[in-house]
Amino acid sequence: MDILRTCALEIDDVVRSGTHAGFSGRRPTQYHLDLAADEVALRVLVGAGLRVVSEESGVTGHGDYTVVVDPIDGSTNCDHGIPFYATSLAVLFQGQLVAGLVRNQATGTMYEAELGGGATRDGTAIHVSGLTLFSKSVVAFSGLPSRHLGWSQYRALGSAALEICLVADGSLDVYMVARYSTLNPWDYLGGLAVLREAGGVGVDLEDRELVTDDAETRRPIFAASGELVTFLRDAGTI
Template identity: 30%
Template sequence: MSQALHPMLNTAIKAARAAGAIINRASLDLDLLRISTKSSPNDFVTEVDQAAEQIIIETLLTAYPGHGILAEESGRAHGAKDSDFVWIIDPLDGTTNFIHGFPVYAVSIGLAFRGQVQQAVVYDPARNDLFYASKGRGAYLNDKRIRVSKRTRMGDALIGTGFPFRKGDNFKRYMKMFELVMQSCAGLRRPGAAALDLCYVAAGYYDGFFETGLNPWDIAAGSLIITEAGGLIGNFTGESDFLNQREVVAATPRIYGQLVQMLAPFSRVIKDVDDDTHPTEAPKTEGGEAAPAAAAVDAPRKKGPVRIRKADLAGAKDEDSSL
């Protein structure tokens, strides 16, 4: 890697590669896997998820024993409970793909400091692709700087998504969104690992992405990689409060505005009415330029850094997503 990396990012990369080695070894003999379901059908966990998570947590806490942990399989059982630093971990995003031998899955590790994501790693062990970013220092794939695409028209855009899969998900609502976006873009894709989907937007493979039902560990790392690559990410109304809203849209600045216009009517977010009303402000790209006005559709609150409240993190350990 050509540029000097932040020590915490280096530790995250070491942890992600160690987890990736466990995943790659297990992928050679999938018939031996022990698979169980979580709280609902189609929601799988394997011994590989658990072993990968364990080695990530051990690596991180050996280097930073005073840090907090929010991990998909073990929640906040490890690490310091009240630290300003919280590692947000998905040890195997795309478990359903993995157990079927479909090679689209990833390790996702993000570090939040006082609720703001500062370091991010998403590692694709099947391709040995390492996406990473430090706040303010750009986004990279392996040792090459990545940027979102330059496409501006939805009609030319390739959009990624994730389908609902649990009993109780609102399939009818999703199908309306699917139909609307599908008829407006050049193509819609659903590989099945949200962490990689976000990185694909950052690298310019997709021009945008949207999904419902995601948890913080699915999107924390990818959210920083997106913004450091010059893209925008928010909830369906275009606001930056998305990590705990179970809906996310990410895209190039111009495509983002058009996706928000389409998806805002489907948002589950209840808008806060503050006494001190802030003027609507469009999200900014990495370079500081304002996004198109459409990106601020139905956004009554001032945009700020993405913040993860500790109370939200503590309650985030519910159902999995992006399998």
């Protein structure tokens, strides 16, 4: 985990420098900050002998372990001064998700998980809420749902990795991706590692594999406790 922490903290230095505002012009919704953060991630991770799959630069390096990284998840929030954006890192070994780290770069809050070792927020163990009634749930969305499934309240916060971690620590009960707002692996894998070790479940409602380093993969995922995932499976896509 040390190399993941180093990566996240060095990206934080780039964020706090405040010198990379505005769009990059290379592709829609990509900011100069995304590219600057990616340079740091590659230097740290590839330099440590890891293979990297990044939102900003694709596949770089070689190694037995692959790190799937979104250097800044929620870069629009960052550019607009909304304090909810993160560096998300997930480690894959032989096709298995073995570790994850998500750091809110605005607040410094750090979520970490290793396979079989539980999940923590700033060093304290976390667990999903355990709520069983969807009608009482606080739900976060990516995309615009086509129908109301009966949740109590909803939020749209703008960083999938952090929103999944909020499910992991019980602050949210459910994270849902609308069918026309699918996510790439770098958006969700870091959070998924934390969620699983916190007792939660992440699913693609079409039952496709979520753990992949294929940059072309896109999934409409749901994250919740096991009981609520059962409800969502029965309800179908939104």
